[in-house]
Amino acid sequence: MLRKLPGTEVQNVVSTTPDTSIVFAPTVVKTPAIVAIVVWLWRLCAGLVKTVVRHPVACGWVASLAGLGWGLGWRAVLVAGVAVGLATSVWAGLWPASFLRVVGARLLAWWRWMWVYRRKWRSVMAVAGLGRQIGGRVYLPDLRRVVCGPWADRVTVRMLRGQTDQEWADRLANIAHGFGAGSCAVSVLRPGWVALTLPRRDPLAKVVRARPMPATASVGPVEIGVCEDGSLYRLRVHGTHVLIAGATGAGKGSWLWSAVRGLLPAQRAGLVELWALDPKRMELSYGRAVFNAYAATPEDCADLLEHAVAVMQERADRYAGVRRDHVPTVRDPFLLVIVDEVAFLTAYQSDRNLKQRTMAALATLTTQGRAVGVGVMAALQDPRKDVLSIRNLFPDRVALRLDEPDQVDMVLGDGARDRGALADQIVRDPDDPSVGAGVGFVRVENSPEPVRVRAAYVSDADIRQMVVYAMEVS
Numbered sequence: 001m002l003r004k005l006p007g008t009e010v011q012n013v014v015s016t017t018p019d020t021s022i023v024f025a026p027t028v029v030k031t032p033a034i035v036a037i038v039v040w041l042w043r044l045c046a047g048l049v050k051t052v053v054r055h056p057v058a059c060g061w062v063a064s065l066a067g068l069g070w071g072l073g074w075r076a077v078l079v080a081g082v083a084v085g086l087a088t089s090v091w092a093g094l095w096p097a098s099f100l101r102v103v104g105a106r107l108l109a110w111w112r113w114m115w116v117y118r119r120k121w122r123s124v125m126a127v128a129g130l131g132r133q134i135g136g137r138v139y140l141p142d143l144r145r146v147v148c149g150p151w152a153d154r155v156t157v158r159m160l161r162g163q164t165d166q167e168w169a170d171r172l173a174n175i176a177h178g179f180g181a182g183s184c185a186v187s188v189l190r191p192g193w194v195a196l197t198l199p200r201r202d203p204l205a206k207v208v209r210a211r212p213m214p215a216t217a218s219v220g221p222v223e224i225g226v227c228e229d230g231s232l233y234r235l236r237v238h239g240t241h242v243l244i245a246g247a248t249g250a251g252k253g254s255w256l257w258s259a260v261r262g263l264l265p266a267q268r269a270g271l272v273e274l275w276a277l278d279p280k281r282m283e284l285s286y287g288r289a290v291f292n293a294y295a296a297t298p299e300d301c302a303d304l305l306e307h308a309v310a311v312m313q314e315r316a317d318r319y320a321g322v323r324r325d326h327v328p329t330v331r332d333p334f335l336l337v338i339v340d341e342v343a344f345l346t347a348y349q350s351d352r353n354l355k356q357r358t359m360a361a362l363a364t365l366t367t368q369g370r371a372v373g374v375g376v377m378a379a380l381q382d383p384r385k386d387v388l389s390i391r392n393l394f395p396d397r398v399a400l401r402l403d404e405p406d407q408v409d410m411v412l413g414d415g416a417r418d419r420g421a422l423a424d425q426i427v428r429d430p431d432d433p434s435v436g437a438g439v440g441f442v443r444v445e446n447s448p449e450p451v452r453v454r455a456a457y458v459s460d461a462d463i464r465q466m467v468v469y470a471m472e473v474s
C-alpha cells in the first residue's frame, strides 16, 4: 500500500516502506573512456610544457643526453657525461665564485624547490590558513619560483585571487616555522604576486669590525655596518634626524660611534661639528675629546640644546628668501647633535623646568633643523610615547633588539613588524654580549621596507684611535 510520509518536504515522497529511512543517491554519470584519456593526456602535456618553461636548463640537459643516446648509443652518453663532469670540476676548482653563482645556486634552488618548498607547500599553506576550500575543491597559492641567494631563498608566489599581502604578513611566523627558516619577510612584486625571503643562515651572526675612516671629508651617508646581502649599509645623517631605539645592551653605542667615525674627516675639515649630550656618562664620555661640544648634566644638556636652537635660528634668518637647503661649509658646518639615552633628559627628568626646556629645544630642532644643517641623532631604550612624545619627528628610525613586539611598530611605524622587522626576536646571550648586539631594522623616510643591518663594533681601541685622529692638527 502506498502511504504519504509526515513532514513538509518529505510529504511529497511516496514510500512503500515508511518505517525505513530514505537514502538519496547521486546520479552516476558514466564518463566515456575516450574523454578520460583526452583529459589525462591534456594534463600530461600541460605538465610537460610547464616543466620545460620553468626548468629550461635542466630539461635541455636531459633532452640533449637522450638525443645523444638515441643517435650515437649509450657509450656516447657515457663519454659526454664524463667530459662534462671533468669540465665542471675544473671550473669549480679554478673559478669557484662563478661556478657557485651559475651552477651551485641553481642546483641548490632546484633542491630547495623540491625538498623544502614543493614537498611542504600544501601542508604549510593549509595549516597557515593561506589555502581555501571552495565547493569541495582546495585552492592553494601558486609556488612559482625559488632563487637561492648567498644567505636566503627568495620564493615567488602567486597569491589566490582576492588575497592580500597583509594576509601573508599576518602569517610570517607560520611560514618561517613551516619551512624551517629563522624568519620570513614578505614584499609585493606586483598586484597578485609576492616574494618571500626565507634565510638559510644568519648573515649578520658575525661581529663586524669598525669600518675604516673615510679617506675624504663627507657629511654622509656614513658607513654604519653591513646589510644581510653583504653590502655596506650607509646611513644618511645630513638632512634628516635619526632615532635609535633598543633595549639595554642592544648595541646603540655602535650605531652612534660608527656615525661619528664616518664624520671625523669632515669634522677635521671644518664641515661638521659634533655636539654630544651624554646624561648617562657611560657611552660618549669615553671619546669625549672627539666632540666639539660635550654636556652631561641635565642643565648643561638643556643649555647646549638651546645653543643649537640659536645656531639654527640664526641660520634660518640668514637663509630666509635666499636659499632653501644647506650645503656644509666652514662657515656653516653641518651640526650633528648626538644624544645618548634621550629619556634621561625628558621622561626621567624630575625638574619640570629643565624637562620643558629640553623637550622644547628637541622639538624645535627636529621640526626645523634639517633644512639649515642641524641634525639630531638620539638613542633611547624605551620607545613608548610617554617616554619620547616627539619620536615621530625623527624621519629615519632604527629598531635594535626590543623587549616587546608592540614596540617595533612604535619605533618603525605601523605595519613594520608585519613586513618582517622582528626586532623583538633578535637573539641575545647573557654570557656573550656581542650576540645580536648592533643588529637592527632601519626604516628610512619614504620607504616602507625595513632593512636588517648590523652596525660595526667600534671598540675602545677604535675610539682611542679616533680621539688621536681628532686631536691631530691637519
Ligand SMILES: Nc1ncnc2c1ncn2[C@@H]1O[C@H](COP(=O)(O)OP(=O)(O)OP(=O)(O)O)[C@@H](O)[C@H]1O
Binding pocket: 207, 208, 246, 247, 248, 249, 250, 251, 252, 253, 254, 283, 381, 433, 434, 435, 437, 438, 439, 454, 455, 456, 457, 458
Ligand atoms: N655592533 C656590535 N657588534 C658586536 N658587539 C657589540 C656591538 N655593539 C655592542 N656590542 C657589545 O654589546 C655590549 C653593549 O653595547 P652598548 O653599550 O652599545 O649597548 P647599549 O644599547 O648602548 O646599552 P645601554 O642602553 O645599556 O647602554 C658592548 O659592551 C659590546 O660588548
